[in-house]
Amino acid sequence: MSLLRVSGISIEEEGRFVLKEVSFTQPELRKFAIAGETGSGKSTLLKIIAGYIQPGAGDVFFEGVRVKGPAEKLVPGHPGIAYLSQQFELPKSLRVEQVLRYANMLSAAEAETLYAVCRISHLLQRRTDHLSGGERQRIAMARLLTASPRLLLLDEPYSNLDMVHKAVLKSVVRDIGDKLNITCLLISHDPLDTLSWADEILVMRDGQVLQQGTPAQLYRQPVNEYTAALFGSYNLFPPAIAAKLLTNFGIDSKGRQALVRPESFRIVAAEHGGVAGKVQQVSYYGSYYELHALLFASVTVTIRTSASTYMTGDGLYISLAPADVWYI
Numbered sequence: 001m002s003l004l005r006v007s008g009i010s011i012e013e014e015g016r017f018v019l020k021e022v023s024f025t026q027p028e029l030r031k032f033a034i035a036g037e038t039g040s041g042k043s044t045l046l047k048i049i050a051g052y053i054q055p056g057a058g059d060v061f062f063e064g065v066r067v068k069g070p071a072e073k074l075v076p077g078h079p080g081i082a083y084l085s086q087q088f089e090l091p092k093s094l095r096v097e098q099v100l101r102y103a104n105m106l107s108a109a110e111a112e113t114l115y116a117v118c119r120i121s122h123l124l125q126r127r128t129d130h131l132s133g134g135e136r137q138r139i140a141m142a143r144l145l146t147a148s149p150r151l152l153l154l155d156e157p158y159s160n161l162d163m164v165h166k167a168v169l170k171s172v173v174r175d176i177g178d179k180l181n182i183t184c185l186l187i188s189h190d191p192l193d194t195l196s197w198a199d200e201i202l203v204m205r206d207g208q209v210l211q212q213g214t215p216a217q218l219y220r221q222p223v224n225e226y227t228a229a230l231f232g233s234y235n236l237f238p239p240a241i242a243a244k245l246l247t248n249f250g251i252d253s254k255g256r257q258a259l260v261r262p263e264s265f266r267i268v269a270a271e272h273g274g275v276a277g278k279v280q281q282v283s284y285y286g287s288y289y290e291l292h293a294l295l296f297a298s299v300t301v302t303i304r305t306s307a308s309t310y311m312t313g314d315g316l317y318i319s320l321a322p323a324d325v326w327y328i
């Protein structure tokens with residue numbers, strides 16, 4: 001039995017579907033992420049799963065028990081499910097230890113482990129109005145976890161955090177599953193947050209699940225350009241250009257659009273039979289460079305490389321393997 005089962009969830013507002021027949025299951029301890037553009041229904045779905053919004057149709061089952069919405073119970077929420085929104089609040093001018101003690105249902109040893117996982121042990125005597133945004137978020141998360149939930153829902157947990165606090169929180173979220181055995185489902189608009197963490201990702205658009213699969217599947221085999229764009233840079237060649245380009249690599253274009261990620265192109269020596277191009281632009285991203293190169297005097301491709309020797313105007317040769325082409 002799955003820990004979470006979402007079945008046919010729909011909700012309408014002002015004559016349009018915010019969510020339409022959304023269904024998926026999440027096994028225990030399998031890390032799920034939801035990706036999609038702003039307005040795709042991600043946050044609404046999370047609140048329905050938590051029991052804070054009443055769906056118009058469909059059901060959510062947690063450990064086999066139907067999650068009731070606020071129209072069916074006096075106090076919204078469901079036992080065993082914790083939800084951290086983007087607008088979390090902490091009591092002002094209290095010590096962190098006081099805030100956590102109020103909600104704590106753990107033994108002293110369990111609480112100590114939780115505080116270590118959340119990286120807040122050193123903050124217990126600090127006042128809540130003397131914390132950074134990242135520290136406040138970890139305190140709010142720890143407060144939810146003192147109730148020992150089995151499912152933690154995180155709504156854009158990494159938004160508005162600097163790189164340092166974001167890295168810390170990513171480690172915390174990973175340890176919540178690995179060390180506390182709590183299943184997590186999160187929303188994030190940043191592909192680096194989901195691709196490196198999730199076991200499975202749901203892509204949403206206009207209130208519907210567009211694609212579901214592993215990070216590698218969604219990155220390498222997106223169902224369309226929308227999904228491709230959510231997870232990073234890409235080259236998309238119309239059928240005619242795809243046929244012209246791929247023939248040079250001995251690849252059948254199948255008469256369809258061809259998608260190639262920038263890192264899939266390989267820069268090779270001229271004698272190895274690559275396609276000739278000229279560098280039009282060089283962009284530096286720290287751990288890699290992106291080159292915009294012109295092929296056949298009319299086709300522009302984006303190439304990702306660690307080589308730092310290329311400059312605008314340089315010639316190069318590229319190759320491509322059949323396995324690195326996806327057709328949509």
